[in-house]
Amino acid sequence: MKKANKGQFWGRVCGNKSATGKGQCFYKITLEFEGQAAKAFAKAVPGQFAEIDLSKTSLPAAEKIPEGLKDACKRDIILRRPFSFCDITTKGNKTIVEILYCVVGPASLRMTTLKAGDTVNIIGPLGNGFSIPKDKKTALLVSGGMGSPPLQHLADYLVKNNPKINVLTFAGARTKEHFPFNPKRFTKQKIETIITTDDGSAGLKGFVSEHLERWIEKSGQKESEMIIYACGPEAMLARVAEIANSSNIECQISMERRMACGIGVCQGCAVECRLEGSSETVYKMCCTDGPVFDAKEVVF
Numbered sequence: 001m002k003k004a005n006k007g008q009f010w011g012r013v014c015g016n017k018s019a020t021g022k023g024q025c026f027y028k029i030t031l032e033f034e035g036q037a038a039k040a041f042a043k044a045v046p047g048q049f050a051e052i053d054l055s056k057t058s059l060p061a062a063e064k065i066p067e068g069l070k071d072a073c074k075r076d077i078i079l080r081r082p083f084s085f086c087d088i089t090t091k092g093n094k095t096i097v098e099i100l101y102c103v104v105g106p107a108s109l110r111m112t113t114l115k116a117g118d119t120v121n122i123i124g125p126l127g128n129g130f131s132i133p134k135d136k137k138t139a140l141l142v143s144g145g146m147g148s149p150p151l152q153h154l155a156d157y158l159v160k161n162n163p164k165i166n167v168l169t170f171a172g173a174r175t176k177e178h179f180p181f182n183p184k185r186f187t188k189q190k191i192e193t194i195i196t197t198d199d200g201s202a203g204l205k206g207f208v209s210e211h212l213e214r215w216i217e218k219s220g221q222k223e224s225e226m227i228i229y230a231c232g233p234e235a236m237l238a239r240v241a242e243i244a245n246s247s248n249i250e251c252q253i254s255m256e257r258r259m260a261c262g263i264g265v266c267q268g269c270a271v272e273c274r275l276e277g278s279s280e281t282v283y284k285m286c287c288t289d290g291p292v293f294d295a296k297e298v299v300f
Contacts, residue, residue, distance in 0.1 A: 009037035050124030086149035144232025172208025
């Protein structure tokens, strides 16, 4: 996959609504780009992200502000916020980008007030996304909670561009209320999906990593023909990396850090990584060296 050239662009909001329809904190915003922006985002690689300026976005009505954010929401928004893509489509000379997000602070709270017709300033596409080796026959996509967006994008990309690869997804969350999307999202591409929740309220009970390990043990497939892609909480990524290493399966993980600039200037998103053939480690920037890393190099 050839990475797109990044830039600073304006996107028009086409829609912004609850992603689950359950009144939870998960939302899906749809942005439309034209001109050079459309060309840039049309070439975005699954796993890349964008930095959105929300500094001039208004707060919602007082009654719509969650109790836990009533004080925090008063803070000024100075820095941009990073968001990955869950879907990218082209229609003529326009590119449509879908972003899933969760209301966790004053910036994402303001993001819920964006409506159709509004414009937002975006820097992107940024970072390094997932790569797809040609010798793989099975791709195992493992997501935990809000780790699902870049894997949704990757799933669509694989189905459209690598039809010979069998795609299987493992989607996990703490409870059924903590899924940021409808798990049936993957089924539209006829992708087999294993749903797991820590408490068993949806799908199989237990950590998503446990069910990944069991599937690998029973699959009977050659390790060299499989690849794991994962995104989610760091504890989950650490366990998936351990499973991949012990099974001798190639694994790529999408890391999450506070990425204030997105271009490696602020140095605030360091990830400790091993140096191949050495006991020493170095720090790489999640925004420019990642956010996707080889699981073997990350020090958890």
